[in-house]
Amino acid sequence: MRTTKTLVNRSICCALLSACVFVPNTMAAQSEPEIDKPLDIFVVIGRRLNHELDIASNITTIDHQNIIASGAKDLADLLRGQAGIQVSDSNSGPRFSIRGFTGSQAANNTLVLVDGRRLNRIDISAPDLNAIALNQIERIEVLSGSAGVLYGDQAVGGVINIITKSPQSTQGNLQLLAGSWNHKRANANVSGKITDAWSYYLSGQYDKSDNYREHNANKTGNGLARIEYKDDAQRFFVEASHSDDNRLYAGALTKLEYKENPRQASPKPHLANDYGHTITTVLRSGWRQQLDKIWQTDIELNYTNSGKTGLSFGNPFPISREQTGLYSKFIADFPVKAGKINWIIGSDITVGRANFPVRNRKNTQTMSGVYTQAIVPLNKQLSYTVGGRYASVKDELTDGQIYKNGTDLNADATAVELAFNYQLNQSNRLYLRGETNFRFAKVDEQAYTSPNVHGLKPQTGKSYEAGWNYSGSDHSLKINLYRLDLTDEIVFDPSAQPPRRGGFNGANVNADASRRNGAGINWNWQLFSNVTLGAEYNYIDAKFTEGKNTGKHLSWVAKNNARISSQIDVSDNIQFYLSANFIGKRYLEGDNGNLGKKLPSYTLVNSAINYTLNDWRFTLSGDNLLNKTYVSSGFYSKFGSGFYIGNGRNVNLSVNYQF
Incomplete structure (x- = not known):
């Protein structure tokens, strides 16, 4: 611990010194204050104003035009179509994994943000993506790789930041959708100017569907209101959102049951009435x-x-949660002869509370962190990034079965990074990056450990990556290589000794060490002025490197996955989109000994046709056109595994009016 703290202290000092060394050269190059940048300069992962190529990381942006062209009907479908993201969905909402995590661990190791706000909860449940309407989204930024310095806890495999629309002018949008399985949706948004500086934005959506499987219907409603003030030197906003999500649970099937009828609900009597109803309110x-x-x-x-x-x-299983977060940072741009030193100093503090009445369990988790990062140009082509973070967490835990008298658990962790970014010319750049990362145990993970374990240790990791980006007049290419080593990975082990008076077998543990080696390639080609082709391939070799499963593959991680796509502008009014997503073979979740057979690989083909006429847009989209039957989530057991089935072929028609 002392060595790691020394490293972070040195990194922080380096960042401070790097920024200060060039301060005397800033006066000649100072410019007027500027908050809003041109469209090609954007907020990368919600933290700072920068161009994508200035960041020594693997970043993909899904912009508003990509969203429209894809014909995706919701956020989950949009992200499901990205080859670098693997999905686990137990027919109650997806969990997205970047860089090789199991379905149950994906939500704890992939950080999901909305305008920089954490969507991940303090317990192990997945972020609620149903609370975000697709018509609210301006773009999505996906950072593949660790971001422990800027974001700390849970930014292990990657970060997904969803950027919502901000009021710019008086306009509105209305959309109606109807599709397979009695799917119906209506959403609308409107924005306008109150004065030259004050503006407003309102958005609402109602969605209902019977869904592919029986006893799996959902009804979702959400709304958002924002008032914003913006001038040349400042921006202020107040926002409130509310969502109501009600879904029936279909339950897991046996292998025989899903082969007989993949759409059926589990026939087990004790699952017949399962459902979940979540109401969420957010104030910002x-x-x-x-x-x-x-x-x-x-x-x-x-x-x-x-x-x-x-x-x-x-x-x-009633659950109540509340979380308050205060995030502050200072950002500086010091002009120097080689460009600008971009320096950020920040602090985060969150206080979360969770109440599980059935187990008489109450948790309060207080997490705080301080960090700094500097991007320093050495010349017009070469820059380096250095930074560090220190974070601490305190869990105040009471559990009616295990910790009747309550207990306090304390832990801390650090992250450091060093990266180099080399712009060879206007078309080529190389980057090299090393960073440490960490994850603290969630409140319900701490409450269910083996009798000899009093508090789980923080999960820690080291990430190394290198990449090359090429951007030409009609081609773009990204190649990325990485390695991620994890120690004390926090997982649920069904073979571990359960806590005293535990309600089920197994316990949360700090697992043996694991390693993920991977590579990714992304290529886009403007074949003609109206035809674009795209291809992406990702390879992940995820294995245990210590313990009884040394050399075994991590479960629910496909070694190979790929995506090809084509967009054709048939005319000024008609646009056609087609994609195919391949997911390779993988072991069922929990089969860490690789005892069972791998699930077969599969390919999902999706398409969309957009027809635009003045202010109207009509979209006909089809997902899983080949009606492929596949397992979207599954859990291994030597006594009988459980399977959840992905959606079959579905077609949707939407009408969009812009006013």
């Missing part, structure tokens, strides 16, 4: 101020209240 306020020609401050306060009721395995 933020202020950004240009302090002088160099410094800018950014502060955000948010509060989330989420309650869930329902039945699981026939038993009630």
